[in-house]
Amino acid sequence: MIAYDLKCGKGHTFEGWFDNSESYEKQKNTALISCPICNDTNVSKILSTFSIKHSHPSTDNPGSKNIPALHQKQIMNYLEKNFEDVGSNFATEALKIHYGVCEPRNIRGVSSDEEEKTLRKEGVNFIKIPIPVSSQD
Numbered sequence: 001m002i003a004y005d006l007k008c009g010k011g012h013t014f015e016g017w018f019d020n021s022e023s024y025e026k027q028k029n030t031a032l033i034s035c036p037i038c039n040d041t042n043v044s045k046i047l048s049t050f051s052i053k054h055s056h057p058s059t060d061n062p063g064s065k066n067i068p069a070l071h072q073k074q075i076m077n078y079l080e081k082n083f084e085d086v087g088s089n090f091a092t093e094a095l096k097i098h099y100g101v102c103e104p105r106n107i108r109g110v111s112s113d114e115e116e117k118t119l120r121k122e123g124v125n126f127i128k129i130p131i132p133v134s135s136q137d
């Protein structure tokens with residue numbers, strides 16, 4: 001059910017309930033809606049001042065594209081403090097940790113698409129974080 005604010009030809013306003021907007025149009029076109037005050041069937045819809053805004057533009061790819069710049073910086077700061085930078089050896093180190101060759105530790109670095117595929121295949125859990133290109137640190 002939806003509620004519409006309606007107005008008759010004489011300016012009376014009232015509320016009408018309908019199954020949906022189609023139902024409203026249908027009833028309006030067949031003059032089934034009448035003003036409860038003067039029975040005028042010349043009613044029109046008062047445009048609502050409310051609109052629905054999507055506060056979460058996209059949630060299908062969390063942790064990837066839509067991280068605000070501020071959060072990116074916080075994440076980067078956190079990573080820099082708590083994760084050992086292994087640079088381009090990331091995939092190798094991650095596999096070593098995965099198979100118990102190295103002490104488990106937090107590492108960060110870069111990896112190629114191929115390496116990422118391998119890591120996924122081996123069941124290594126890792127997260128990808130977009131690094132702001134403009135970062136000058």
Ligand SMILES: [Zn+2]
Pocket residue numbers: 008009010011012035036037038039040
């Ligand atoms: Zn009226």
